[in-house]
Amino acid sequence: MQENPIEIILVEDNPADVEMTLSALKERNLANKVHVLKDGAEALTYIMNHVDCRPGQAVQDCPKVILLDLKLPKVDGLEVLKRIRSDERTKSVPVVVLTSSNEERDRIVSYKLGVNSYIVKPVDFDDFARAVSEIGYYWVLMNKPPY
Amino acid sequence: MISLFLRTKLPPKVSIPVKITAIYFAVGILWILFSDAALGLVVRDPSAMTKLSIAKGCLYVSLTAFMLYLLVRRWTAEITRDIAQLKQTEQALQDSEANLNRAQEIAHIGSWHLDIARNQLTWSNEVYRLFGRPRGTVLSYEAFLDMVSPEDREHIDRAWAAALQRAPYDIEHRILVGDELKWVRERAEVEFDPQGKAVRADGTVQDITARKQAEQEVALLSFALDKVREAAFLMDDTGRFQYVNEEACRVLGYPRAELIGLGVSDIDPDFPEERWPDHWRDLTANRSLSFEGRHRAKDGRIFPVELNANYFEYGGRAYNLALVRDITERRAAEEARSRLAAIVESSYDGILSKDLNGTIMSWNAGAERLYGYSASEATGKPVTILMPPGQQDEFAVFMRRIKEGARVEHYETKRVRKDGGTIDVSLTLSPIRDHRGQIIGASTIARDISAQKRVEEERRQSAERFRAIADYTYDWEYWIGVDGNLLWVNPAVERITGYSVGECMGMPDFPIPIVAEVDRETVARQTREAVQGSTGDDLEFRVRHKDGRLVWVAASWQPIYDSRGTSLGHRSSIRDIAKRKQAQEALQRLMAELELRVEARTKELSEANQSLEAANRELESFSYSVSHDLRAPLRAIDGFSKMVLKGYADRLDDEGRRKLNVIRSNAQQMDQLINDLLAFSRLGRKEMVQVRLDMEALVQRAWKELTLVKPDQRIRFSVQGLPHAMGDQTLIKEAVANLLSNAIKFSKFRETAAVEVGAYPEEERNVYYVRDNGAGFDMQYYDKLFGVFQRLHSADEFEGTGVGLAIVERIIRRHGGRVWAEGKVGEGATFYFTLARKE
Numbered sequence: 001m002q003e004n005p006i007e008i009i010l011v012e013d014n015p016a017d018v019e020m021t022l023s024a025l026k027e028r029n030l031a032n033k034v035h036v037l038k039d040g041a042e043a044l045t046y047i048m049n050h051v052d053c054r055p056g057q058a059v060q061d062c063p064k065v066i067l068l069d070l071k072l073p074k075v076d077g078l079e080v081l082k083r084i085r086s087d088e089r090t091k092s093v094p095v096v097v098l099t100s101s102n103e104e105r106d107r108i109v110s111y112k113l114g115v116n117s118y119i120v121k122p123v124d125f126d127d128f129a130r131a132v133s134e135i136g137y138y139w140v141l142m143n144k145p146p147y
Numbered sequence: 148m149i150s151l152f153l154r155t156k157l158p159p160k161v162s163i164p165v166k167i168t169a170i171y172f173a174v175g176i177l178w179i180l181f182s183d184a185a186l187g188l189v190v191r192d193p194s195a196m197t198k199l200s201i202a203k204g205c206l207y208v209s210l211t212a213f214m215l216y217l218l219v220r221r222w223t224a225e226i227t228r229d230i231a232q233l234k235q236t237e238q239a240l241q242d243s244e245a246n247l248n249r250a251q252e253i254a255h256i257g258s259w260h261l262d263i264a265r266n267q268l269t270w271s272n273e274v275y276r277l278f279g280r281p282r283g284t285v286l287s288y289e290a291f292l293d294m295v296s297p298e299d300r301e302h303i304d305r306a307w308a309a310a311l312q313r314a315p316y317d318i319e320h321r322i323l324v325g326d327e328l329k330w331v332r333e334r335a336e337v338e339f340d341p342q343g344k345a346v347r348a349d350g351t352v353q354d355i356t357a358r359k360q361a362e363q364e365v366a367l368l369s370f371a372l373d374k375v376r377e378a379a380f381l382m383d384d385t386g387r388f389q390y391v392n393e394e395a396c397r398v399l400g401y402p403r404a405e406l407i408g409l410g411v412s413d414i415d416p417d418f419p420e421e422r423w424p425d426h427w428r429d430l431t432a433n434r435s436l437s438f439e440g441r442h443r444a445k446d447g448r449i450f451p452v453e454l455n456a457n458y459f460e461y462g463g464r465a466y467n468l469a470l471v472r473d474i475t476e477r478r479a480a481e482e483a484r485s486r487l488a489a490i491v492e493s494s495y496d497g498i499l500s501k502d503l504n505g506t507i508m509s510w511n512a513g514a515e516r517l518y519g520y521s522a523s524e525a526t527g528k529p530v531t532i533l534m535p536p537g538q539q540d541e542f543a544v545f546m547r548r549i550k551e552g553a554r555v556e557h558y559e560t561k562r563v564r565k566d567g568g569t570i571d572v573s574l575t576l577s578p579i580r581d582h583r584g585q586i587i588g589a590s591t592i593a594r595d596i597s598a599q600k601r602v603e604e605e606r607r608q609s610a611e612r613f614r615a616i617a618d619y620t621y622d623w624e625y626w627i628g629v630d631g632n633l634l635w636v637n638p639a640v641e642r643i644t645g646y647s648v649g650e651c652m653g654m655p656d657f658p659i660p661i662v663a664e665v666d667r668e669t670v671a672r673q674t675r676e677a678v679q680g681s682t683g684d685d686l687e688f689r690v691r692h693k694d695g696r697l698v699w700v701a702a703s704w705q706p707i708y709d710s711r712g713t714s715l716g717h718r719s720s721i722r723d724i725a726k727r728k729q730a731q732e733a734l735q736r737l738m739a740e741l742e743l744r745v746e747a748r749t750k751e752l753s754e755a756n757q758s759l760e761a762a763n764r765e766l767e768s769f770s771y772s773v774s775h776d777l778r779a780p781l782r783a784i785d786g787f788s789k790m791v792l793k794g795y796a797d798r799l800d801d802e803g804r805r806k807l808n809v810i811r812s813n814a815q816q817m818d819q820l821i822n823d824l825l826a827f828s829r830l831g832r833k834e835m836v837q838v839r840l841d842m843e844a845l846v847q848r849a850w851k852e853l854t855l856v857k858p859d860q861r862i863r864f865s866v867q868g869l870p871h872a873m874g875d876q877t878l879i880k881e882a883v884a885n886l887l888s889n890a891i892k893f894s895k896f897r898e899t900a901a902v903e904v905g906a907y908p909e910e911e912r913n914v915y916y917v918r919d920n921g922a923g924f925d926m927q928y929y930d931k932l933f934g935v936f937q938r939l940h941s942a943d944e945f946e947g948t949g950v951g952l953a954i955v956e957r958i959i960r961r962h963g964g965r966v967w968a969e970g971k972v973g974e975g976a977t978f979y980f981t982l983a984r985k986e
Binding site: 014016017020023070071099100101102103121122123124125126128129 | 770775776778779780781782783785786787788789790811814815818822825
């Protein structure tokens with residue numbers, strides 16, 4: 001993993017979803033730049049210890065995007081988002097919520113906390129694969145972060 | 148010293164020889180006592196002393212002899228002079244005594260002398276003659292008293308005793324001379340010695356028998372005249388009063404002395420002096436005249452008199468004795484009598500009199516009016532003609548009382564008139580007495596009380612009616628006078644308070660003692676205000692029943708005035724409001740209970756609310772889980788099927804690919820079911836905001852959104868004049884979109900599909916409808932039409948989850964509206980819903 005700089009942090013507890021996501025990203029050759037975290041607690045531990053994306057600082061493990069599921073064991077996705085946005089080192093990292101929930105409440109809270117994009121996972125795999133592929137393309141290849 | 152003796156004035160009563168002897172004796176003693184002492188002062192020698200004593204004795208004798216000579220000479224001269232004087236006096240005395248006796252004889256005045264010490268009484272000749280006693284009778288004070296008329300003796304004794312105490316002695320008394328009584332006047336002067344002791348008295352006696360007799364005669368006459376009831380005037384021929392009696396003085400108000408000297412013209416205003424000669428001639432001719440006139444008293448008051456003039460001659464002169472009687476009272480009595488007669492005659496009441504036999508004696512105009520008989524018709528008739536046949540015995544009863552001297556007052560009975568009519572009368576009978584006080588008949592005053600009787604009867608009935616009403620009034624009524632005292636209370640008081648009417652009437656400060664202690668101040672204030680004329684209603688207070696329990700009552704009160712507006716006090720009406728109070732209390736209890744129940748219910752409701760909220764929260768977390776957790780496996784099923792199809796394409800035959808595709812399609816179907824179910828459950832929770840909706844614009848927008856997704860179908864769409872309605876923008880749009888999408892879906896096999904949206908008003912609401920010419924449905928299954936997950940078509944024919952119409956139904960019902968449908972298989976369906984036109 002050290003050889004390949006991490007471009008995407010995927011926070012996802014469901015292994016099927018992880019596999020389908022990685023499968024979709026593989027088509028864009030982004031699968032080997034993904035670091036997967038299995039729950040909210042693990043995600044926070046990792047992000048707070050390894051990620052420092054302050055502009056003008058030595059760039060260290062700074063991902064192009066964090067793909068965040070909302071329904072997570074231990075600490076839920078909204079809490080993780082909130083901690084990311086309230087830490088100086090991580091607040092400017094793009095975060096895309098990738099969730100099964102189409103609840104209005106979740107959308108509103110996510111945007112309030114400063115999410116960069118909110119994507120409902122389509123059940124249809126074709127739609128899902130297209131959505132993940134386009135997210136990877138857009139945030140990793142097209143988007144330019146401030147750091 | 149001798150001259151001193153000589154000049155000593157001895158009291159004249161001491162005899163001269165005694166004086167001389169006393170002087171001689173005194174000089175001798177003084178000589179003996181002082182001569183030797185005086186000699187001793189000059190001579191000390193005892194022999195010389197003896198010689199000188201003889202010489203002294205000789206000197207003494209010479210001196211005293213000389214003195215004696217002087218004294219005897221003086222005494223002798225006095226005696227000689229006295230004797231000469233005495234002889235002269237005796238002669239004069241004899242002369243004067245003879246003169247006195249002669250004078251006494253003429254004047255019938257005797258004199259007497261009393262030597263008090265010796266009780267020797269000496270009379271002059273005249274006194275002997277007066278007393279009819281012979282000269283030489285031995286006289287003393289007691290002998291004198293014996294001659295006095297016995298009834299005067301005490302009187303004389305008292306006067307004499309007073310005279311001895313220096314009072315003047317001047318008395319008149321009677322003496323007995325044989326059988327004859329004589330009147331004498333006695334006067335005396337008493338002489339006293341220097342010690343104040345009466346020594347002698349000299350007095351006179353005068354015979355006044357003739358004068359006394361004359362005086363007595365005049366006194367008797369005057370007494371007689373003074374006692375006469377008439378005023379007596381004795382006048383001479385000039386009309387001057389010579390004598391007037393007491394009555395004349397009293398009547399005219401003059402003192403007697405003043406009246407004598409006045410004349411007729413001074414007291415008779417109708418008799419000027421110039422009329423007197425005519426009158427005198429008249430009187431002389433007639434000797435006696437009687438007439439009425441007027442007199443004027445001293446104070447100017449003029450009063451009527453009756454005069455009787457009597458002419459007579461006495462001592463050669465002519466006199467008139469006029470006897471005058473004041474007839475003011477008689478005139479007044481006459482006037483009173485005529486006034487009374489006038490009153491009787493003009494009285495409206497019938498006044499008649501009858502004798503003891505019942506014979507009518509007098510009859511006034513009132514009686515004529517009352518009974519119809521004239522005075523001439525009635526007089527002399529028996530009074531029983533007025534009595535109705537059954538009441539004749541009334542007469543006997545009346546007469547018995549009258550004969551006892553009693554009156555019959557206001558006796559109400561019936562009487563018969565001359566015309567036979569009966570009238571009600573009130574009779575008052577009084578006895579009539581003659582001048583001796585004997586009852587000789589009765590007077591009757593009869594008053595017609597027929598009208599009064601009617602009024603009384605009406606009043607009695609009215610009072611009875613009032614009493615009946617008042618007594619049977621269920622409320623407790625009372626009337627308090629202006630003085631604050633209870634005038635009347637009805638029997639209902641006993642029902643409410645237990646106190647009888649009698650107890651209340653005797654109760655001071657009624658009704659305060661009956662009022663419960665806590666309310667007494669309230670009621671006392673009400674009573675005070677009522678006395679001042681206030682009116683009030685529904686004052687509630689408690690009464691202490693006689694048996695001790697409290698009774699709730701309510702009072703209303705008004706002042707009472709008579710027809711002239713004078714206050715008669717106030718009345719109060721007290722209602723027993725125990726039932727009302729019970730009802731109030733029951734009501735209050737109910738209210739309290741209700742409040743408790745409301746509170747309990749509120750609590751229950753809030754608890755229910757809380758559990759509902761909890762349920763809602765649970766439901767929310769359920770749908771949240773559904774949207775996350777149910778979808779993830781579906782996605783995995785679909786995703787992994789696809790990955791197999793893709794990654795293992797060369798190793799799968801057609802049948803394997805087909806089956807994997809079935810798995811995928813079922814997974815997607817389930818995702819749709821979950822989405823619809825979530826949407827449906829969100830409907831119940833979503834808050835509604837009712838606004839005025841432009842329904843036509845809303846329908847057009849929904850249609851555009853739907854046809855944008857599936858533009859390939861050719862549909863004729865028409866919307867016609869939809870009216871505005873009230874509703875939530877989002878929800879109504881969702882309902883409309885569901886109906887439109889159904890219409891599109893079920894028309895997809897038509898060559899030319901037609902969807903029509905219209906509306907019509909129905910009461911307060913508008914009815915909107917969406918009509919298509921699609922597959923329609925069988926009305927037989929109508930009751931399944933709006934159920935969740937209920938479908939009337941197979942999924943092969945028409946895709947769908949069976950939630951759409953359930954959502955429509957739920958949205959419209961939340962708006963208070965109604966949804967229904969009509970359809971026929973193969974011909975199309977129409978869905979109707981209603982919305983409120985106004986808020």
